[in-house]
Amino acid sequence: MAKKTVEYICQGCGACYSKWAGKCESCQAWNTITEEQSPDLLPKSLNSRTGRQISFVNLTDKSTDTPPSRMVTEISEFDRVCGGGLVPGSVLLVGGDPGIGKSTLLLQVAAAISKTGKCAYISGEEAIDQVRLRAKRLGVNDASVDLAASTNVRDILASLDHNDGPDVAIIDSIQTMYVDTMESTPGTVSQVRASAQELIRVAKRRGISIIIVGHVTKDGTLAGPRVLEHMVDTVLYFEGERGHQFRILRSVKNRFGATDEIGVFEMTDKGLQEVLNPSALFLANRQGNVSGACVFAGVEGTRPLLVEIQALVAPSNLATPRRAIVGWDHNRLSMVLAVLEARCGINFAGRDVYLNVAGGLKIHEPAADLAVAAALLSSMSNTPIPHDTVFFGEIGLSGEVRNVSQQDARLKESHKLGFRQVFMPPRTGTKSNALNEFDCVEVEHVHNIVEKFQSNDREKLTA
Numbered sequence: 101m102a103k104k105t106v107e108y109i110c111q112g113c114g115a116c117y118s119k120w121a122g123k124c125e126s127c128q129a130w131n132t133i134t135e136e137q138s139p140d141l142l143p144k145s146l147n148s149r150t151g152r153q154i155s156f157v158n159l160t161d162k163s164t165d166t167p168p169s170r171m172v173t174e175i176s177e178f179d180r181v182c183g184g185g186l187v188p189g190s191v192l193l194v195g196g197d198p199g200i201g202k203s204t205l206l207l208q209v210a211a212a213i214s215k216t217g218k219c220a221y222i223s224g225e226e227a228i229d230q231v232r233l234r235a236k237r238l239g240v241n242d243a244s245v246d247l248a249a250s251t252n253v254r255d256i257l258a259s260l261d262h263n264d265g266p267d268v269a270i271i272d273s274i275q276t277m278y279v280d281t282m283e284s285t286p287g288t289v290s291q292v293r294a295s296a297q298e299l300i301r302v303a304k305r306r307g308i309s310i311i312i313v314g315h316v317t318k319d320g321t322l323a324g325p326r327v328l329e330h331m332v333d334t335v336l337y338f339e340g341e342r343g344h345q346f347r348i349l350r351s352v353k354n355r356f357g358a359t360d361e362i363g364v365f366e367m368t369d370k371g372l373q374e375v376l377n378p379s380a381l382f383l384a385n386r387q388g389n390v391s392g393a394c395v396f397a398g399v400e401g402t403r404p405l406l407v408e409i410q411a412l413v414a415p416s417n418l419a420t421p422r423r424a425i426v427g428w429d430h431n432r433l434s435m436v437l438a439v440l441e442a443r444c445g446i447n448f449a450g451r452d453v454y455l456n457v458a459g460g461l462k463i464h465e466p467a468a469d470l471a472v473a474a475a476l477l478s479s480m481s482n483t484p485i486p487h488d489t490v491f492f493g494e495i496g497l498s499g500e501v502r503n504v505s506q507q508d509a510r511l512k513e514s515h516k517l518g519f520r521q522v523f524m525p526p527r528t529g530t531k532s533n534a535l536n537e538f539d540c541v542e543v544e545h546v547h548n549i550v551e552k553f554q555s556n557d558r559e560k561l562t563a
């Protein structure tokens with residue numbers, strides 16, 4: 101039988117085909133399948149006699165060497181998202197839209213690390229002078245970072261794999277790197293996969309922390325195969341709305357720390373500045389006494405975060421009214437609207453619904469349901485919500501309001517920012533001290549808040 105030397109791989113999901121097709125059957129994407137050289141074909145079956153036996157150790161055995169200490173940068177937002185610093189020998193993937201600030205952040209990280217350790221910054225996208233220019237703008241041009249412009253993985257490995265190699269290496273970006281034993285162009289699935297594999301191997305062998313930059317496709321997933329996410333230890337996404345100066349660094353996978361942790365940065369003319377009190381910033385431009393605005397006491401990772409949710413319910417001439425959402429999940433809004441219609445008899449047919457999370461933040465928590473419902477009801481009844489009121493709680497399909505995690509953290513942050521009234525799910529268990537400071541409205545079912553708005557009486561919105 102003739103040896104198969106090429107295969108056809110979907111660049112979106114990594115599915116393999118034996119012949120070309122216009123549409124990937126696995127992810128339904130069009131024009132994503134390209135011809136690539138097949139990786140080394142596996143022998144038909146492995147002979148167990150040719151292998152070497154692995155020596156097993158017992159889990160209860162004491163480890164001989166102490167766990168390596170993490171490398172901390174002075175950028176506390178970055179350290180927290182990584183779980184308290186970079187673990188030696190770990191590989192971290194930073195994904196994000198083009199121009200969101202990945203190279204800027206990592207150059208700042210490189211400069212911070214170079215104060216305590218040896219850091220190499222390898223750019224495949226920019227020339228050395230461009231990196232220097234950026235460093236000057238960031239005010240870090242006197243940091244002793246080793247710069248290089250290279251895209252050949254073989255050369256990079258040779259520079260990392262020796263005794264006085266760096267402690268941390270930054271690869272910007274994996275889509276420009278190539279392994280010269282493969283014919284496919286840089287950025288294809290097999291090149292990205294092979295380059296990452298080689299880098300991960302050297303990281304584990306030498307105990308180097310490697311930070312890899314990865315680009316993101318239009319639909320927001322890391323370009324190239326998802327396998328890249330499985331291969332690395334930590335995956336961080338750098339996200340933010342172009343029109344806003346806030347940037348959020350979010351951990352979506354972390355073998356050495358908590359996930360869903362976020363770090364908040366602000367893009368200024370001198371690079372990224374940490375935002376240590378993001379709630380105050382996200383609430384900075386609130387307008388008093390407008391209907392449809394509601395403050396949600398959220399939690400991102402371990403950190404409480406207050407944001408304003410804005411809703412506008414407007415009459416519509418369209419046969420299918422518009423549902424436009426920025427910063428929240430489309431399906432969850434449909435669910436909240438359906439619950440309000442079915443359980444409370446509120447009719448959204450013939451009305452456009454616009455929902456916006458102020459400040460360009462994306463919320464993933466179901467705990468925002470109650471705040472969204474309140475913002476919708478407030479807009480619909482043209483009743484402003486009192487300025488010092490926060491909401492949180494998850495809404496179930498029967499309309500019941502469910503408990504959410506980390507209520508104390510939400511309450512404490514709200515209190516710190518001057519809020520004095522809270523609409524929340526009924527408390528179970530012991531009452532916490534954090535509640536003493538609040539007028540607390542326990543909402544058992546959404547119709548409880550619907551009644552408050554329908555009466556069109558502002559007084560009723562206070563406990």
Ligand code: TYD
Pocket residue numbers: 196197198199200201202203204205234237238367368369370371372
């Ligand atoms: P960059 O780090 O090049 O993005 P990425 O590597 O993710 O593609 O960020 C470039 C953007 O950041 C660019 O639009 C300009 C802006 N920027 C500032 O606003 N201030 C600065 O100090 C720097 C260096 C960049």
Ligand code: MG
Pocket residue numbers: 202203204225272
């Ligand atoms: Mg870049």
